Amino acid sequence: MAEPLLSLRGVQTHIGRYHILHGVEFDVAEGGLTMLLGRNGAGKTTTLRTIMGMWRAAAGEIRFDGRDITHLPTPDIARLGIAYVPESMAIFADLTVQENLVLAARSGPPDQKRLDWIFARFEALKRFWTLPAGLLSGGQKQMLAVARAIVEPRRLLLIDEPTKGLAPAIIANMIDAFRELKDGESTLLVVEQNFAFARQLGDSVAVMDDGRVAHQGGMAAFAADSALQQHLLGLGMGEHQ
């Protein structure tokens, strides 16, 4: 079997004096879309930040494309072809939409064809092209944050809660975009709270609980197992009043 594009083994992360990740282990297969699920506070965001080197793993190993990236500085990790969409979006508010994307395109001016492809899905970005990004609405900022990650081809996209604050029509566009990216050049690891979105899009799933991965497997099997969902995510009838 092919080596996974990304793998985490025994990853432990501390933030200040808090021990947040207690030995995270999972694989992301090349060319697929892996959903990282889990309750609030399970450690999903911390895991993505640890992969990017924005928190440092105190123990364990993170491998990308056959190389150990555990101790690489963040810019070097990004330059291996990993793009990150943080939960906070972290768009540059004082820069225009255009400048945000120009900066994200490291190898030169953004490719016009690719921009058109992005505009077709996130029309607002075209409309507000020269507006300071800080003036965009919450959902538009989210589109920009995703666009920044895909403005150039990247091998692995780490995306933290992309649907937050988005209207259903835009979510549908995003699903299309992620599918196309997955079928083409990229592998995706997506954190998501919206389970309907997650099951539509995910090929496989890793579910975190309290700083560990409690379950990893195919999405179809997980979606069919409501007892497991109930156990790991607290989803299901009983939870909704």
Add this chain to the structure above:
Amino acid sequence: MKRDWLPLLLIPALMIGALPLIGSPASWVTLTVAGLAMGLMIFIMASGLTLTFGLMDVLNFGHGAFIAVGAFVAASVMLALAPWMTADSIWLNLAAIGPAVLAAMVVSGVLGLAFERVIVRPVYGQHLKQILVTTGGLIVAEQLLKVIWGPDQITLSRPTALRGAFLFGDVAIEKYRVLAVAVGLVVFAALALTLNRTRIGLLIRAGVENGEMVEALGYRIRRLFVGVFVVGSALAGLGGAMWGLYQETVTAAIGAQVAVLVFIVIIIGGLGSVGGCFVGALLVGLTANYIGFLAPKVALGSNILLMALVLLWRPQGLYPVAKR
């Protein structure tokens, strides 16, 4: 930020407000030009400091050392070239000032590189230690200046071409102040163009907002920071050289004295904002000159009062920088 003109209006408002208080239009013009010249010199010295704070949250209390070194180096070069300074040709005068200013910038820039490596780098992210260590650096630098250049002040006279004033009727405008204004505007324009029209500038502006995200996009913010630190130090050296020539004396305390104004300016402007630093510097320069004329006794406190008023209006400074 781009659309916020209100702080900019403070400058003409201050000028117009001062006119009836001062009474004589001739004095008003003289004071206004003096204020702009002083403000622009402070801007030159402060611009780098506000960016280094914005980029890496580094509080460099040693910035005054680069100002002082610039002043001393320029003074030495100009004294060595004294015959050209006193010559009756503007070209010979410039042939003395040019190398002096260049030497000031190079030495301050190199010193900045060393200061960043040895003093600032070990204390990244630790504010209290930064304050202590960089203040220590300033004290050491001051003492070294005394060792190298001696404890006495150096008297420096302006070159022939920059002495005296342009006279328009009964309005007198000192030539040197006009030059200071011109240099200040050139530096501001160069910085504004770099920040707004180049990729490096884009990176700096993004880095001031959220350095961590700039790194996640694949750029090394530390390198950028070192570059900005060195350019900022060189500009401090330039400003120091100009200030020395303005005061016509240079002492080891010049750095610490001017640094107070520099800090007031970057706080008024909003830490990390070059545009804010520009507006803040002009406000400080104008206020100092107007109050110095109207009520010399309170002149010292006037800048602190100005800062307090601005912070009451905008607690983060005139142009607060959006932070992560």
